Amino acid sequence: MRVAVKVFLALLLALLVGGSMMAGSQAMAQTAATSQADRIAALEKQVSDQTAAIAAAQTSGDNAWMLVSAGLVLMMSGPGLALFYGGLVRKKNVLGTMMQTFAMMAVVTVLWAVVTYSLAFGSGNAFIGGLHNMFLHGVGLTPDKDYAATIPLQTFMVYQLMFAIITPALITGAFAERMKFSAMLLFMTLWAFMVYSPMAHMVWGKGGLLNAALGGKIPCLDFAGGTVVHVTSGVSALVTALYLGKRLGYPKEAMPPHSVVLSVIGACLLWVGWFGFNAGSALSSGTLATSAFVATHFGAAAAALGWSAAEWIRQGKASALGAISGAVAGLVAITPAAGFVTPMSALWIGLIAGVFCYFMVVKVKAWFGYDDSLDAFGVHGAGGTIGAILTGIFANSAINPIFGAGKPTGLLEGNGLQVLHQAGGVAIAWCISIVGTLIILFVVDKLIGLRVSEEAERNGLDLSQHGEEGYDWAH
Amino acid sequence: MQKIEAVIQPSKLDAVKDALVEIGIDGMTIFEARGHGRQKGHTEVYRGREYSVDLLPKVKVELVVRDEMVDKAVQAIIEAARTGTIGDGKIFISKIDEAIRIRNDERGEIAL
Numbered sequence: 001m002r003v004a005v006k007v008f009l010a011l012l013l014a015l016l017v018g019g020s021m022m023a024g025s026q027a028m029a030q031t032a033a034t035s036q037a038d039r040i041a042a043l044e045k046q047v048s049d050q051t052a053a054i055a056a057a058q059t060s061g062d063n064a065w066m067l068v069s070a071g072l073v074l075m076m077s078g079p080g081l082a083l084f085y086g087g088l089v090r091k092k093n094v095l096g097t098m099m100q101t102f103a104m105m106a107v108v109t110v111l112w113a114v115v116t117y118s119l120a121f122g123s124g125n126a127f128i129g130g131l132h133n134m135f136l137h138g139v140g141l142t143p144d145k146d147y148a149a150t151i152p153l154q155t156f157m158v159y160q161l162m163f164a165i166i167t168p169a170l171i172t173g174a175f176a177e178r179m180k181f182s183a184m185l186l187f188m189t190l191w192a193f194m195v196y197s198p199m200a201h202m203v204w205g206k207g208g209l210l211n212a213a214l215g216g217k218i219p220c221l222d223f224a225g226g227t228v229v230h231v232t233s234g235v236s237a238l239v240t241a242l243y244l245g246k247r248l249g250y251p252k253e254a255m256p257p258h259s260v261v262l263s264v265i266g267a268c269l270l271w272v273g274w275f276g277f278n279a280g281s282a283l284s285s286g287t288l289a290t291s292a293f294v295a296t297h298f299g300a301a302a303a304a305l306g307w308s309a310a311e312w313i314r315q316g317k318a319s320a321l322g323a324i325s326g327a328v329a330g331l332v333a334i335t336p337a338a339g340f341v342t343p344m345s346a347l348w349i350g351l352i353a354g355v356f357c358y359f360m361v362v363k364v365k366a367w368f369g370y371d372d373s374l375d376a377f378g379v380h381g382a383g384g385t386i387g388a389i390l391t392g393i394f395a396n397s398a399i400n401p402i403f404g405a406g407k408p409t410g411l412l413e414g415n416g417l418q419v420l421h422q423a424g425g426v427a428i429a430w431c432i433s434i435v436g437t438l439i440i441l442f443v444v445d446k447l448i449g450l451r452v453s454e455e456a457e458r459n460g461l462d463l464s465q466h467g468e469e470g471y472d473w474a475h
Numbered sequence: 476m477q478k479i480e481a482v483i484q485p486s487k488l489d490a491v492k493d494a495l496v497e498i499g500i501d502g503m504t505i506f507e508a509r510g511h512g513r514q515k516g517h518t519e520v521y522r523g524r525e526y527s528v529d530l531l532p533k534v535k536v537e538l539v540v541r542d543e544m545v546d547k548a549v550q551a552i553i554e555a556a557r558t559g560t561i562g563d564g565k566i567f568i569s570k571i572d573e574a575i576r577i578r579n580d581e582r583g584e585i586a587l
Contacts, residue, residue: 251524256519256521256524256526257521260521311523315520315523317520319520319521321521321522322522325522361523362522362523363523366523375522
């Protein structure tokens with residue numbers, strides 16, 4: 001009996017000990033599982049927090065650069081172009097000329113808010129956007145992934161607005177010293193609808209025919225607006241100069257610039273502002289912006305030397321006006337290429353553009369005898385056209401693999417077709433500019449007349465159009 | 476009383492002024508002027524277009540002095556304004572009938 005009791009007790013003890021051991025190990029296992037899950041969750045949260053922080057930092061960095069760029073591009077119009085053009089006219093037209101650019105800052109902005117942004121960047125067909133974004137409907141602070149994934153859509157909108165302002169302002173150089181202010185306002189309003197909006201949509205808009213980044217049928221490389229800004233404005237300028245006719249007394253009377261000093265200051269502001277124009281077109285503050293910044297600067301410098309060298313050889317002196325004209329020509333030509341080419345290619349593009357635009361302004365204009373007063377066509381039309389073609393030659397997939405990693409971009413990499421696409425984009429820009437501008441000129445001429453009276457032209461636009469004078473020597 | 480009108484190079488204005496003050500002439504009137512003599516200006520080129528600038532910047536100094544001061548003043552101007560190159564300018568002398576000080580109605584040489 002005693003033995004049976006002992007065995008029972010021993011079994012019971014064993015059971016108790018074993019049970020408690022099992023229970024203990026179970027509890028231990030449970031604790032381990034819980035802490036592992038917590039750790040994983042904590043890690044996941046940490047990663048997600050970090051991702052959000054990185055995204056926020058990127059958004060904030062990109063947005064900062066884009067807002068600065070937008071300001072820089074506006075600086076190209078306000079002081080930059082206004083001073084550049086203002087110095088090139090006779091002193092009786094200095095305010096009239098500056099006012100034309102300044103007026104664009106107001107008029108184009110209001111049009112943009114109401115409808116032209118929607119026509120340029122809203123969803124539509126291959127040629128023009130729709131009306132869905134009229135009055136900036138749907139243009140808020142959330143990014144649009146197709147245009148720029150890391151900045152508010154409103155930043156993108158206001159940045160693009162600055163391009164829409166300077167483009168028509170460039171045309172004013174062709175009809176300087178002879179167009180009515182009222183006619184200029186109506187001309188530019190219609191031009192924003194008929195030429196700028198469709199061209200911007202085709203090259204940069206969703207579904208645009210020439211949009212290389214979003215799969216357009218004719219992929220045209222135009223990083224910062226060679227065709228959209230410079231070809232359209234330059235060609236429209238030529239058409240307007242031809243339609244309006246020459247200034248009274250041109251070319252017999254002397255019409256030298258009244259202040260090359262103002263023009264030099266204006267050109268320098270243009271050069272600085274162009275960093276926003278081109279490097280900002282990366283739509284982010286990353287390496288592409290750096291690449292475009294460098295290319296822009298190199299292009300301008302080489303072109304200033306190219307124009308100056310041509311002038312020095314032909315006329316025996318390198319003039320200040322020549323140097324700044326060359327720099328602007330280089331900036332124009334590097335604009336479509338800025339985000340696609342190496343720094344060394346940028347030097348070549350600048351050099352070629354400087355010499356080419358010198359030839360267009362000094363020789364070709366004289367051959368044909370048109371009065372493109374401030375050479376809007378010779379610099380922007382010619383520079384934009386040669387720049388677009390050179391982009392197709394020099395574009396490099398190492399700088400911007402726009403057609404996919406390892407796929408050749410430009411002619412020098414083996415994609416000869418790109419030169420044809422570039423020529424196609426330029427041809428379309430020429431056609432739209434010629435046809436659109438002719439229609440607009442005809443309509444404005446019939447409605448209110450384009451030119452000021454002979455007397456007003458002789459007295460200058462400052463007095464006749466604005467009732468004031470730029471320089472009051474008596475006080 | 477005689478009036479001396481000297482058309483000189485703008486860069487020589489300070490020297491001429493100092494020379495006249497040194498010989499005791501206090502009053503003079505300066506005009507910014509443009510003109511040319513035999514040299515017929517120069518050529519400027521803007522974007523390939525040549526402009527011949529035949530009216531060059533000059534300064535005209537006018538002063539009216541007592542008769543006995545005329546030679547001294549002319550000599551002072553010539554010495555101060557001469558560079559020996561073309562375009563140094565010219566001096567014209569004419570008779571003055573009357574001079575009147577507006578402040579107190581003084582007339583004649585005393586008004587100079």
